[in-house]
């Protein structure tokens with residue numbers, strides 16, 4: 001039965017989502033519906049920040065992340081590849097490790113070279129990489145949450161743009177914003193000093209976390225009334 005292990009890769013997480021939720025996603029939801037679900041649980045996660053409730057933050061962001069993986073599957077985006085090319089062990093904007101955007105007041109996106117020897121293998125290693133690029137000691141949890149909210153807005157904007165234009169260049173923007181959003185999910189978990197892969201392995205230790213089936217057999221009604 002499909003499960004997520006604490007040594008999962010980003011690719012493994014995306015494949016798990018497809019195996020368990022691919023059928024119900026295809027039948028019930030289009031890209032807009034999925035984005036709404038990504039946002040819905042992301043905002044519940046932000047509510048957890050306001051309420052200072054770590055479990056509420058973690059669980060809701062994990063469900064948001066699962067919807068986001070479903071969206072990546074529907075758009076046929078290879079997330080791991082995109083994240084690595086956007087953040088090859090340096091900040092995607094200033095190109096430094098750690099990021100020096102603020103201290104050097106970087107105003108222009110710098111050209112980045114990719115050293116594939118540095119590429120993390122597991123999700124856990126990606127989380128460590130993001131902590132090194134964007135140390136959580138340099139921001140508050142609230143700051144990480146606001147950044148996450150900004151990025152879901154930017155992803156939505158690019159999806160809207162692409163659905164209108166159907167141009168390859170606009171699709172490229174979707175993939176870039178998708179990687180930025182992913183970095184911000186990780187950023188919140190780093191601010192919480194919480195290991196995302198381990199949390200995922202608890203929630204998704206056995207098929208769908210609600211109906212315990214694979215493929216998921218949750219009804220539309222059940223999905224829409226689910227909450228942590």
Ligand SMILES: [Zn+2]
Nearest residue numbers: 091094099101
């Ligand atoms: Zn930077």
Ligand SMILES: [Zn+2]
Nearest residue numbers: 208211216218
């Ligand atoms: Zn289910």
